Amino acid sequence: MSVKELTVPISEDAVRSLHVGDTVRLSGVIVTGRDAAHKYMIETFVHPSKSARQDPPAIPDGEREVYRELKRRLRGSVIYHCGPVVRQREEGRWEFVAAGPTTSIREEVYEPDIIEHFGLRGVVGKGGMGPDTLRACRDHGAAYFHAVGGAASLIADAVQEVITVYKKDAFGVPEAFWVIRVEDFPLVVTMDTHGESIHDQVEMASQAALDRLVGS
Amino acid sequence: MDNLTESFVELIRRAATDLPSDVEAALRDARDREVSGSGAEGALNTILENVAIARQNGTPICQDTGVPIFYLNVPRAAQEGCISTQDLRGQIEAAVVKATEQAYLRPNAVDPVTGRNSGNNLGKGFPSFHFQEWDEDYLRAELLLKGGGSENVSTQVKLPHAPLDAGRDLDGVRKVVLDAVYQAQGKGCAPGVLGVAIGSDRGGGYVHAKEQLFRPLDDTNPEPELMKLEERLLRECNELGIGPMGFGGKTTVFGVKVGAYHRLPASYFVSIAYMCWACRRAAMTVHGEEVTFK
Numbered sequence: 001m002s003v004k005e006l007t008v009p010i011s012e013d014a015v016r017s018l019h020v021g022d023t024v025r026l027s028g029v030i031v032t033g034r035d036a037a038h039k040y041m042i043e044t045f046v047h048p049s050k051s052a053r054q055d056p057p058a059i060p061d062g063e064r065e066v067y068r069e070l071k072r073r074l075r076g077s078v079i080y081h082c083g084p085v086v087r088q089r090e091e092g093r094w095e096f097v098a099a100g101p102t103t104s105i106r107e108e109v110y111e112p113d114i115i116e117h118f119g120l121r122g123v124v125g126k127g128g129m130g131p132d133t134l135r136a137c138r139d140h141g142a143a144y145f146h147a148v149g150g151a152a153s154l155i156a157d158a159v160q161e162v163i164t165v166y167k168k169d170a171f172g173v174p175e176a177f178w179v180i181r182v183e184d185f186p187l188v189v190t191m192d193t194h195g196e197s198i199h200d201q202v203e204m205a206s207q208a209a210l211d212r213l214v215g216s
Numbered sequence: 217m218d219n220l221t222e223s224f225v226e227l228i229r230r231a232a233t234d235l236p237s238d239v240e241a242a243l244r245d246a247r248d249r250e251v252s253g254s255g256a257e258g259a260l261n262t263i264l265e266n267v268a269i270a271r272q273n274g275t276p277i278c279q280d281t282g283v284p285i286f287y288l289n290v291p292r293a294a295q296e297g298c299i300s301t302q303d304l305r306g307q308i309e310a311a312v313v314k315a316t317e318q319a320y321l322r323p324n325a326v327d328p329v330t331g332r333n334s335g336n337n338l339g340k341g342f343p344s345f346h347f348q349e350w351d352e353d354y355l356r357a358e359l360l361l362k363g364g365g366s367e368n369v370s371t372q373v374k375l376p377h378a379p380l381d382a383g384r385d386l387d388g389v390r391k392v393v394l395d396a397v398y399q400a401q402g403k404g405c406a407p408g409v410l411g412v413a414i415g416s417d418r419g420g421g422y423v424h425a426k427e428q429l430f431r432p433l434d435d436t437n438p439e440p441e442l443m444k445l446e447e448r449l450l451r452e453c454n455e456l457g458i459g460p461m462g463f464g465g466k467t468t469v470f471g472v473k474v475g476a477y478h479r480l481p482a483s484y485f486v487s488i489a490y491m492c493w494a495c496r497r498a499a500m501t502v503h504g505e506e507v508t509f510k
Contacts, residue, residue: 002253003253003258021254021255021463021464022255023253023254023255023258084279085279085319085322097275097319098275098276098278098279098322099279100278100279100280103365103403126461127402127403127462128462146255146461146463148259148262148263148266148461149278149365149402149405149461149492150263150266150277150278150280150363150365150405150492150493150494151262151263151265151266151278152266152270152275152276152277152278152279153266153269153270153273153275153276153277154262154265154266154269154270155266156275157269157273186258186261186262188255188258188259188461188463189255190255190463198255198462198463198464199401199402199462201464202401202402202457202458202459202462202463202464203401205457205464206398206401206456206457206458207398209455209456209457210394210395210398210456213394213452213455213456214380214381214382214391214394214395215381
């Protein structure tokens, strides 16, 4: 196996060619979002769009610009489960200091709808996600990319530029949507479009080994 | 003995931004053993690159700098070179505040009642201190930075433990340790190091389990029975195949250190401190004016 290069926008063909265990280097513009961001996207954008059955959907005036921007940024890109440590330079520009992944499973209730609604090609985090996200990956052409837990300095170094930030004042620094340009962000595919999850496979195999070792 | 605040800032900086050489070497060996091109190898390569970058930039290896845990051996009172543990505590607290300002430590002390983060890593029982007098005429301070992911998968089991048919003996200990590593999967940021305390009471069990994490990886247990248990557990934990980050692979843990402590007749606890790959421990000794870091 070799390292696969992925560049945003990621095509559906590219993501469907990936398999669990593939090592990937991701480059391009991606967006961070964790607990507050996921709840907000579902409650403010996804649900009103579903219930109103109108175009444009019933989204509050003050949120329309963020919605437009997020739709534009996220289509063909990934959302990164990360609460970064950031620093603001004197001229006002932001930079990432430490930016390791946070545990993804907390977003399981939201992620399938977000993948579908925003046209995500992937989710980046750690620890893996559940069966609903796995199904959404298959149905809509997305993958779960596992970043290396604890690799905070390296990932911050892969962030070439902080382009902008949305909802920072409302959600605070760790929970905001940071739009960043990354280069060669090292990732491993652990859930793919073919219904495979390394997390399920490893848990089952290690359960069998445990049974053998403890003699039960 | 001079005011040691600046020396403790340096101890914290070293712990947060660099790995002990034995740990880094073990991660390199683990990388070399994994299948070329596998996710496990990729994760270990990323880990090793991250360590090099953190060292070079002087930035934290991991953004979760955990609870700073200090173990201090101090000269006996009334002995040459003695120092009040109360003074020492004050100097270490000042050092923790400074190290937080200098971004070597993330502010991690959260009040569970109000939800407020103190912002400077000081709080009730935060950082964690363990003082002990000893017969030497110098001070030895050890620091462990242990993050939340690995702390969350640490566990304590009371033997006998029926679900695993684990009795009150070393084979029972072996079974519950293997189960703890299985339960953790990759969530403690594998590959990890296990500090295990057999016996003691519940509180002492975790304190001693974390003490075991200070032993160098190549340190062999002087107790033959425990040495055999450590070797067997290291081999069998890796047979679980969980691998780096839980991707599957050959190295799930790269160290198992076990200590045995007297227990109550009615209690037989096994306390398992799971340490992530970022096994950030550092030590310093103070002989009079001379401060040495290890």
